[in-house]
Structures are given as C-alpha cells and as structure tokens.
Amino acid sequence: MLQAHYQALRPLTTAHLAQTMTLLSLTASELRQQIEAELSTNPALELVDERRCPACHRLLPGQGACPICSQPRHETLDEPIVFISPRDISYGSGSTGDDEMPEDRFSSTVEELPVYVFRQVAPDLAVEERRLAAHLLTNLDEDGLLAVSLIDAARYLHVLPSQLEKVQRILQHADPIGVCSGSPQEALLVQLEVLAETHTIPSLAERIIREGMSLLSRRQYAELARQMRAPLGKVQEAARFISDNLNPYPARSAWGETRHSTQETARLYYQPDIIISRTGPGSGSQLMVEIIMPLYGTLRVNPLYRQVLQETDKEQKEALREDMDRAALFVKCLQQRNHTIQRLMQQVVSLQRDFILKGEKYLRPATRAQIAQNLEVHESTVSRAVSNKAVQMPNGRIIPLASFFDRSLNVRTVLREIIDSEPYPFSDTELANLLAGQGFQVARRTVAKYRAMEGILPANLRNGRSSYSASQEHQRRL
DNA sequence: CTATGGCACGGATT
DNA sequence: AATCCGTGCCATAG
Numbered sequence: 001m002l003q004a005h006y007q008a009l010r011p012l013t014t015a016h017l018a019q020t021m022t023l024l025s026l027t028a029s030e031l032r033q034q035i036e037a038e039l040s041t042n043p044a045l046e047l048v049d050e051r052r053c054p055a056c057h058r059l060l061p062g063q064g065a066c067p068i069c070s071q072p073r074h075e076t077l078d079e080p081i082v083f084i085s086p087r088d089i090s091y092g093s094g095s096t097g098d099d100e101m102p103e104d105r106f107s108s109t110v111e112e113l114p115v116y117v118f119r120q121v122a123p124d125l126a127v128e129e130r131r132l133a134a135h136l137l138t139n140l141d142e143d144g145l146l147a148v149s150l151i152d153a154a155r156y157l158h159v160l161p162s163q164l165e166k167v168q169r170i171l172q173h174a175d176p177i178g179v180c181s182g183s184p185q186e187a188l189l190v191q192l193e194v195l196a197e198t199h200t201i202p203s204l205a206e207r208i209i210r211e212g213m214s215l216l217s218r219r220q221y222a223e224l225a226r227q228m229r230a231p232l233g234k235v236q237e238a239a240r241f242i243s244d245n246l247n248p249y250p251a252r253s254a255w256g257e258t259r260h261s262t263q264e265t266a267r268l269y270y271q272p273d274i275i276i277s278r279t280g281p282g283s284g285s286q287l288m289v290e291i292i293m294p295l296y297g298t299l300r301v302n303p304l305y306r307q308v309l310q311e312t313d314k315e316q317k318e319a320l321r322e323d324m325d326r327a328a329l330f331v332k333c334l335q336q337r338n339h340t341i342q343r344l345m346q347q348v349v350s351l352q353r354d355f356i357l358k359g360e361k362y363l364r365p366a367t368r369a370q371i372a373q374n375l376e377v378h379e380s381t382v383s384r385a386v387s388n389k390a391v392q393m394p395n396g397r398i399i400p401l402a403s404f405f406d407r408s409l410n411v412r413t414v415l416r417e418i419i420d421s422e423p424y425p426f427s428d429t430e431l432a433n434l435l436a437g438q439g440f441q442v443a444r445r446t447v448a449k450y451r452a453m454e455g456i457l458p459a460n461l462r463n464g465r466s467s468y469s470a471s472q473e474h475q476r477r478l
Numbered sequence: 479c480t481a482t483g484g485c486a487c488g489g490a491t492t
Numbered sequence: 493a494a495t496c497c498g499t500g501c502c503a504t505a506g
Contacts, residue, residue, distance in 0.1 A: 383492050427481060443499050458482060
C-alpha cells in the first residue's frame with residue numbers, strides 16, 4: 001500500500017525534480033520560511049491546523065503531529081526498529097511575520113532558548129507534562145531563569161505545585177544546566193549537583209550557595225568564612241570553584257559552546273532537523289527517529305478550490321488551475337523530501353547504531369556514495385540531504401548530520417584515548433604504529449594532522465599532563 | 479638523526 | 493568543475 005502511495009510521488013516533471021532537490025537540502029528553519037512563502041503566495045495551498053495525528057499520538061508521547069502526511073506512516077525495520085514521523089515545533093507566541101533580519105543576534109538567542117530546551121526534554125515527558133514544560137519555558141527571562149513563581153504558575157495551569165516541580169526538575173537538567181530555575185541560587189545548586197556526578201567538588205561549595213549567597217555575590221569572603229565557621233582558604237577555594245565552573249544565569253555565556261565537538265564548523269546553536277531518541281532505557285531499546293517539520297498542521301490543496309474550479313468560467317479556470325497545480329506540486333515535493341530523508345535515516349541509523357548509542361569511537365567510516373547505492377539514488381541527492389542538517393542524538397548533543405560520514409572521527413577518538421593514557425609522550429610514528437595495532441591504518445603524517453585537529457600538542461611539547469592553556473595557545477596558532 | 483610542519487598531488491566529495 | 497582530505501616528499505628545528 002505504501003509502495004503504491006509513493007509510486008504516485010515519483011518525480012513526473014523536471015520542475016518537480018528541481019523543487020524536490022531544493023527542498024531536500026533545506027534545514028528545518030529554512031523549510032519553514034519556504035513553506036510560509038508558498039502559503040502566502042498561493043491561495044490554493046492551505047495549512048490545516050490539526051495538532052494531533054491519531055496514529056502518532058498513540059506511538060509518540062505527547063503531541064507529535066504529522067504535519068505533511070495526511071496519512072501518518074510509521075515504518076518498522078527489522079534491525080533497529082525505527083519509527084519516523086515528522087514532528088511539529090511551535091514557535092511560542094506572536095512574531096510570526098518576522099522578516100529575517102539577523103541584525104540582532106542576542107534577541108534570536110533569547111527566542112531560541114525555549115525551543116532548544118523543549119526539544120531536549122520533550123521525548124521524556126508525558127503529554128500533560130509537556131504542557132507544563134511549555135508554559136514554564138515561555139516564562140523564562142533573558143537569563144534563562146523563571147520569571148514567574150512556581151506557585152503562580154501552578155495556579156494558572158490548574159495543577160499541583162508538586163507536579164510542576166517535577167517538570168521543572170527535568171527542565172533544569174537540560175542543556176544550559178540550571179535553566180528554568182527560580183533564582184540564581186537554585187541554578188547554581190542544580191549545576192553543582194550535576195557536576196558532582198563526575199567531579200569532586202569542594203565540600204563547602206553547597207553550603208556557601210545555600211546559606212551565603214548574598215555574601216558570595218559581594219565577594220565578602222572573610223565575613224563568609226566567619227559565618228561558615230571555616231578557614232578563609234577553604235572558602236576562597238570554594239568560591240573560586242563556583243565562579244570557574246558554575247553560572248548563575250544559565251542563558252548567558254554562549255550555551256552553544258559545544259566543547260569537544262570536533263567539528264570546527266560548530267555553529268553556535270543548532271536547530272536539529274532530525275532527532276534520534278531511545279524509546280526506553282536499557283540495552284534492548286529501540287531507536288526512534290523523528291524528522292522535524294517546522295509547522296503545525298497538515299499542508300494540502302484547499303479542497304474548496306476543486307469545487308470552485310467546476311463552477312467558474314473558462315478564463316478564470318486557467319488561473320485557478322495553475323495555482324492548484326503549483327500547490328499540488330509543492331505538497332508532493334515536500335512529501336518526497338521527507339520520504340527521501342526518511343529512507344536515508346533508516347540506512348544511517350542501522351549502519352551507525354553503535355555510533356549513536358556508544359559514542360564516536362564506533363563511527364563506521366561510510367561514504368555517501370555507498371548509501372546512495374543502497375538507496376538507489378544519485379549520490380548528489382544524498383549529498384544534498386546530508387549537508388546543512390543537524391541531528392540531535394539520544395544524549396542530547398546536537399551534531400551535523402555530515403559527521404555520520406566523517407571518515408576519520410573514530411580514528412581521532414581512539415587517538416585521543418591513546419594519548420590521554422600514554423605513559424610518556426608518544427611520537428607521531430609510535431602513535432601511527434599503535435593505531436595500526438588497533439586496526440586503524442593511517443600514515444604518520446596523518447596522525448600529525450589528527451593531532452592538530454584535536455588540539456593536541458606534538459610529543460616534544462607534551463609533558464605528562466598536557467595543560468589546557470598550552471594546547472589552546474597551540475590551537476590559536478593554527 | 480629524529481620528529482614535525484609545509485606543500486603538492488590524486489582521489490573522493492560536493 | 494571546484495573543493496576537501498589523506499599522504500608522500502622535503503626542509504627545518506632540536
């Protein structure tokens with residue numbers, strides 16, 4: 001049945017083909033602009049605001065709408081089972097008619113933050129909880145802190161404060177850690193808690209934040225020490241730790257700093273075009289892939305047009321028919337775009353399952369050409385589909401889709417591991433041999449390049465603990 | 479003499 | 493057709 005459905009979607013004209021190609025290479029946000037432009041110029045095209053698609057609703061928690069396909073489709077694969085559905089993003093309230101004027105980067109950050117956070121947590125929330133999360137996120141101030149009190153919000157939403165607190169806790173652990181806290185103090189505590197999982201933290205830090213916030217912010221350490229009944233040195237150490245590692249205003253300080261992302265093209269913040277998440281915890285879980293559609297509702301040809309077409313006289317008929325054809329074409333192209341991306345992601349996910357779940361080390365070097373062959377499409381098609389798109393991984397990290405095709409990422413990761421635990425600084429030649437021992441055959445010269453990419457100093461400048469400042473200085477020089 | 483970085487070439491990618 | 497990436501060759505630094 002699906003087969004038949006898509007048979008009808010095969011490109012029929014060169015115009016169709018060209019438009020599909022164009023749409024294929026667009027990001028979710030670019031697509032949104034495109035759709036809006038089309039909607040405003042073509043009266044035959046209509047966006048039906050159906051927020052829920054029954055089938056999606058059953059499978060996805062919450063309101064995963066299926067905007068483009070009027071018949072929602074979920075395909076299952078044998079190996080990792082993949083559900084794919086376009087997914088909606090709403091852009092808060094108001095300001096829909098904004099013309100792209102990137103003059104003010106800061107304001108765009110403010111506008112993006114709620115969406116960015118919502119995307120991370122949405123998969124983990126139940127339907128009702130999503131509503132709460134959305135409400136909280138629309139009430140953030142520019143620092144990423146809650147502008148309303150939890151009590152007020154709970155009253156407004158007609159829920160128990162405890163329910164809202166639960167949602168808030170989840171939000172606070174999303175990427176700008178501490179976001180959605182009620183106060184700087186609260187944000188710090190959340191950050192401290194998260195940090196404590198991986199680092200050792202000064203014992204005094206928590207108490208200082210809890211009890212000595214005002215003194216801390218005024219840097220009155222002596223007074224603080226007296227109040228804590230602790231030595232001044234300890235207090236200063238803790239204060240130092242706090243100012244170095246924590247941030248009372250989660251939204252400030254470039255939360256897109258994506259450390260360790262290995263891609264030099266790391267844009268500040270991505271809007272993911274595709275989201276990969278796990279359907280549940282544990283090893284037997286399946287992967288769920290969502291293709292983002294940036295608008296609510298179903299896009300279709302306005303059925304009224306068909307009727308009117310019957311009843312008008314000839315000269316008007318021509319104009320109407322043209323609009324209708326354009327609209328139909330657009331919808332087809334859009335469907336084809338999503339279909340192509342869907343098939344692509346099925347390939348990618350089943351090939352790179354280990355990479356998605358276990359990390360960069362397990363990336364398989366795959367070429368676009370190979371995927372294109374499996375998909376029986378031209379490699380330039382794959383190329384277009386892959387470029388300029390961002391994927392959000394199950395762990396919340398957002399990376400370019402192109403990194404799935406990075407031929408050297410796994411080698412570089414292993415290289416990093418070797419160097420991180422080396423007993424003495426290995427020379428590039430030794431590193432090359434060690435890598436070969438692990439099955440990575442790379443030339444000595446290439447090892448040097450990878451080192452540079454990872455910002456690791458050459459052996460002669462590397463003494464045991466490679467200091468950050470040194471390596472950063474080195475990076476700057478490149 | 480050894481370890482690295484620069485330049486250039488060929489194949490893959492876009 | 494233009495560009496990027498892995499490599500080999502060679503010059504330079506220690």
